[in-house]
Amino acid sequence: MRASLVQISVEPDESVESRRRRVASLVRGQSDADLVVLPELWPVGAFAYQEFEAAAETPDGPTCQALSAAARDAGVWLHAGSVVEKAADGTLYNTSLVISPAGELAATYRKIHRFGFDKGEAVMMGAGRDLVTVPVPGHLTLGLATCYDLRFPELFRALADDGAQALVIPAGWPARRRDHWTLLARARAVENQAYVLACGTAGTHAGVEQAGHSIVVDPWGETLAEAGPGEEVLTVDLDPAKVESTRDVFPALKDRRLGLAPPSRLRD
Ligand SMILES: O=C(O)CCC(=O)C(=O)O
Numbered sequence: 447m448r449a450s451l452v453q454i455s456v457e458p459d460e461s462v463e464s465r466r467r468r469v470a471s472l473v474r475g476q477s478d479a480d481l482v483v484l485p486e487l488w489p490v491g492a493f494a495y496q497e498f499e500a501a502a503e504t505p506d507g508p509t510c511q512a513l514s515a516a517a518r519d520a521g522v523w524l525h526a527g528s529v530v531e532k533a534a535d536g537t538l539y540n541t542s543l544v545i546s547p548a549g550e551l552a553a554t555y556r557k558i559h560r561f562g563f564d565k566g567e568a569v570m571m572g573a574g575r576d577l578v579t580v581p582v583p584g585h586l587t588l589g590l591a592t593c594y595d596l597r598f599p600e601l602f603r604a605l606a607d608d609g610a611q612a613l614v615i616p617a618g619w620p621a622r623r624r625d626h627w628t629l630l631a632r633a634r635a636v637e638n639q640a641y642v643l644a645c646g647t648a649g650t651h652a653g654v655e656q657a658g659h660s661i662v663v664d665p666w667g668e669t670l671a672e673a674g675p676g677e678e679v680l681t682v683d684l685d686p687a688k689v690e691s692t693r694d695v696f697p698a699l700k701d702r703r704l705g706l707a708p709p710s711r712l713r714d
Pocket residue numbers: 492560561592593594595597618619620623626
């Protein structure tokens with residue numbers, strides 16, 4: 447399975463509409479891939495809180511339409527990163543879109559852990575509640591998470607329990623915590639014996655310099671590829687058999703002692 451992570455630069459001098467056109471064209475250029483992954487909230491910028499309301503759309507809105515056409519033209523599965531979703535009741539969500547090679551919206555995932563503590567996304571957006579896995583026929587089963595979710599290992603263990611073999615994490619991770627990003631990406635791969643495909647943004651928006659450094663880690667924890675800080679496409683071949691062989695050769699997941707974890711404590 448060939449995966450291409452498209453690390454997009456998000457800068458304030460480019461409009462949402464022109465970035466959408468540019469990104470659709472970048473996706474069309476990835477027709478050699480089976481799966482293309484984009485970052486978190488790339489249309490508006492993950493830290494452009496003031497613009498969330500104006501940029502909000504439905505899951506099948508303009509970003510989905512532009513990217514569905516691009517996925518169909520390229521013949522790829524597309525994790526289109528996330529958009530600001532406005533639900534029917536007016537609540538905003540940070541929602542990832544997965545589009546099939548036929549250009550159909552195959553899955554959505556609302557970010558469960560909202561970033562910002564007492565401001566930004568944490569107060570402006572609703573929290574997702576559903577785990578989402580997406581089988582890519584003939585390839586790997588994807589487990590979906592977004593940015594700050596990376597800090598919550600229990601989410602990834604639940605995704606692995608649900609059959610995830612590749613953990614796909616679009617992000618808008620700040621440069622000043624770049625070490626956490628790569629460390630946690632590797633940790634999630636090692637502890638779940640799964641591929642990690644973590645796609646971040648480049649550039650600076652809303653005064654927050656982005657880390658870039660998108661990274662692909664294999665189920666043994668080896669970094670297969672890591673981007674630099676700027677706009678870049680990272681292309682990596684993944685071997686679906688490696689997940690099962692790693693779990694067979696080093697069957698640590700079988701040694702779990704269940705019942706030690708506290709019950710789920712999702713905040714509203
Ligand atoms: O956890 C972090 O350090 C960054 C998280 C973040 O930027 C986000 O979730 O948007």
